Amino acid sequence: MHYGPHFAVGDLRDYDVHVEPVNGVGVDLHYHALVEPFRAGGTAHVALGENDEFYYTDFSIPRHQVTGTVTAGGKTWQVAGQGYHDHQWMNIHPFVAWHHWLWGRFYTDNFTVVIYDFVTSEKFGFTRVPIFGVLDKAGKVIFDNRSQAEVDTTLYHDDVTGKDYPKTSRYTFREGGSTAEFDITWSQVLETRDMYGATADHYGLAGEKQRAAYDAMGIHPTYLRYYANGTLTLTGPDGTSTTESGDMIYEYNYPGRPDARADV
Incomplete structure (x- = not known):
């Protein structure tokens, strides 16, 4: 996904997230998945309404090794730790x-x-x-x-x-x-x-x-x-x-x- 100068690119096993500094804050991070994707209930799909006309979906890869840099206040730091990633889709306001x-x-x-x-x-x-x-x-x-x-x-x-x-x-x-x-x-x-x-x-x-x-x-x-x-x-x-x-x-x-x- 690209949005102006920012992007997230990868295969859900390894991917890179780059955010050009906005108001002085930006990141350049590499994610490496430590676990397999989690789809709750096998589908990650929650149906709502008498005829299941509404849905809410959460697909996650809940644990990653994360390395890279964070920029804020005119300084850039090397960082390493763990992170989380999910996608949510819905046709109703939360x-x-x-x-x-x-x-x-x-x-x-x-x-x-x-x-x-x-x-x-x-x-x-x-x-x-x-x-x-x-x-x-x-x-x-x-x-x-x-x-x-x-x-x-x-x-x-x-x-x-x-x-x-x-x-x-x-x-x-x-x-x-x-x-x-x-x-x-x-x-x-x-x-x-x-x-x-x-x-x-x-x-x-x-x-x-x-x-x-x-x-x-x-x-x-x-x-x-x-x-x-x-x-x-x-x-x-x-x-x-x-x-x-x-x-x-x-x-x-x-x-x-x-x-x-x-x-x-």
Whole structure:
């Protein structure tokens, strides 16, 4: 893909991302996939509506080795680390489709985890759509949730956005005789966006004009990003369990208005 002087070129195993500096910020990065692509449920396709007239698709390669340079403030740094890549297609605005979602990746020495816990808007019945995948050290998918999840959260109140959010989230997924338990507890708020706020932001998503549009849609969009600790426990059909813990970053995108039926 080319967009002016910027580009992303590759074969989804190895590819290069180049962004010419914009307002002083640019990147030149090489991605090398460490795992195979993940298509939740085998297709990565979520259908919504009485006749499946709406769709939402997320295709990801959730773990890469990333090397290259980052430029900011007149300086350029060599960087090396891990990264994530996905593609999303849809024929419905996310704020119309979803009341809220938790989205994150979790890496340990032996596992890669993708979690995308959607809850639909009232239009679609506040239905939970829990996407959860585990890939092993060889990069192969070993757990792909295709069933409903057991979810238990403890909440806290955020004064900036005026909403309650999970402080801890515990998920239990059962699939094909195996069980995956995933616990998340955040320790630091990295970013807060009150898109329903009266003050305009540099994303163009907040301010009085936008608030009027959100009121017309019946939504109250807010967004938080967290640094957290995660713990994964996998139990096989024979009862053997493996547990690994580590840190992670996840987002909590909350377009909907607070509603007890949405099970935050």
